[in-house]
Each structure stands twice: as C-alpha cells, then as structure tokens.
Amino acid sequence: MTNTTLIYDTYFEKQRQLNDEKLQIWMDYTLFSWRWWLGVFLILLLIGFWIKFRKKESTDRLLYAGLFVAIFSSFLDMIGDFLGLWDYRYEVFPLASNYLPWDLILLPISMMFFIQVKPQISPIIKAVVYSTLSSFIGLPLLNWIGLYKPLDWKYLYSFPILIIIYLAGSYIASRKDFEKI
Template identity: 45%
Template structure:
C-alpha cells in the first residue's frame, strides 16, 4: 500500500500533465479553430435555435419549457463530457476550447428541439415523439456532424445513442407534465 505522500505526488503529477495538455489544446484552438467557419457555425448553432424558440414558443408555457430545457442541457452536458473523457468520442472545432463537449448540441440544439417537440402536438403519444427524436438525433444529426468532421466517434456507435435519447425525451416529457405548471394548449 502506498503512503499519503506517494498518492499526493501521483495526483499532482497527473494534474500537471492535464494542465499541460489543456494549455496545448488552447494553443491549437487559438491558432487553428477560433474564427474559422466551423467555429462560427458552432456559435450560430448555439444562438440561432434559441432565437427561433423565443419567437415561436408557446408564451403560456415558457417557464415550463425552460425548466425542461435546463434539465436537457444539464443531462446532455454531463453525458457528453463523460463520453468525451472516457474516449468514446471527441470533438474538433469546439466553441470553447476547454469544454470537452459540443456546446451547440448540448446547450441549444438538443434542448430547443425537445422543447419544440413537447409543445407541438402535445397530445401525441410521447413514446412516438421520443423515438422520432432519438432516430433523428442519432441517425441524422450525429452522422451529419461526423461528416463535417466536427464529431469523431471512436468506440461509440450511433445506435448506442437511441435509447439514451429516448430516455432523455421521456423524462423531459414527464417533467413538462407536472401539475405545478399550466397545461400546454
């Protein structure tokens, strides 16, 4: 068994290596990513969905939908960071270099899409909507970002995302139907 000083030394050395790699990543980002077309695309994909949602949202359900959107954002960010950190995939052309997830997907595209799905035809079977969302996200959005070479799956397959997307949508649907909110029209 190692003593406390050895553990501290190992952890400190590991932290220093991570810091050096992050500095290298920032340098690459500053020199090769910032202000490129892909970077501007990421910025636009982080802002434009929210502008569209703001214009076309159901005003009576704004609070309810934002609550759901926040849940989706947090969930997507956590899962995306975990997948990236465990080497299941990685992203190129990040909007922010030290965040290992694709922020446009996690903070805009996914939550806004789910919020629209929830407010459009609210009486349709949520499982059907969840499956539709999961199929579009997994077999259209992910391959599109792979084709653009922004998203690079390593050991991850698009099919693995389907049940996760379904579960996220169904939980979002459940949250949106809580009694402490007004009903969707």
C-alpha cells in the first residue's frame, strides 16, 4: 500500500466518522425542529406559489432558467461551504452541505417570478433589485433565524454574484429559440 493510498484511506475514514456524527446531530437536533419545519414549509409554499402564479405559456423557458439557477447556485454554495466561507445549521436534508430550500427552491422560483413580472423593465435593473433583496434581506434573515452563518463572508460579496446569476437566468429565459417550439 502506497503512502498516498494510506493518506486517502485515513482521510475517508475520518470523513465517514464526521458524516455519521453530522447525521446523528441532525436526527437529534434538527429533524422536526421548528427550523426544519420552516424549510419544509418554504419548499411546499414556494412550489405551490409557482404552480399557481406562473405564466403557463412561459413554463418551459422559465423552468430552463430556474434549472440553471438551481444548479449554478448549488454549485457555488457547495464551494463556499467547502472553503468554510459559511455554514448551514438546520438542513432539511442531512446529506447536502447546502441549504436546499434556498438553492433549489427560493432562488430559482423567486428569480423565475422576477423574470416573468414586468418584462418591459430592463433585466439589469431587475437583477440589481433581485440581488439587493436576496443579499441584504434574504441572507441576513436566514442568519437571524439561525439557518445560515457567514464565517468568512460578507453579504456584499453575494451581491455581484446574484446579479450575474440573475442576468444569466434572464438570458436563458429570453432566448428566441423557445419561440420555435
């Protein structure tokens, strides 16, 4: 057995032990807590909101944009969590290192809603408004209720990232290719 193999084996054993400990903490302190129920409620509420208020004729193009937002924000969230920039304390699903109601539900659905409402307004203006609400109201609210803890991160850092994500999602939703379908 090589030294590198031994190092990886040791690392993965430690990781497995930490995952077991995290699962136990989640089962003892998170599952069915009010913060866990809040996450479940957010998921159900926002999906119901989307189903009821989406523009039916725009569903496909908006879902493409929402899927991009969900995947990209989850990817960035995993990087930030891995680098120790922030932490989530009450995950709805213990196997994820990010707060899935935020990445997979709240950001994509709110962004799809923003894209479909007042389409005549410049996407740049909407991106700035969206990013302001998410960065300076949404994240501090998640921090205040104990779901999110910035460790080496400031809300301001999220502002330009969310602008870029919004503009990319808006671009995907406005592609002319969707009109050919």
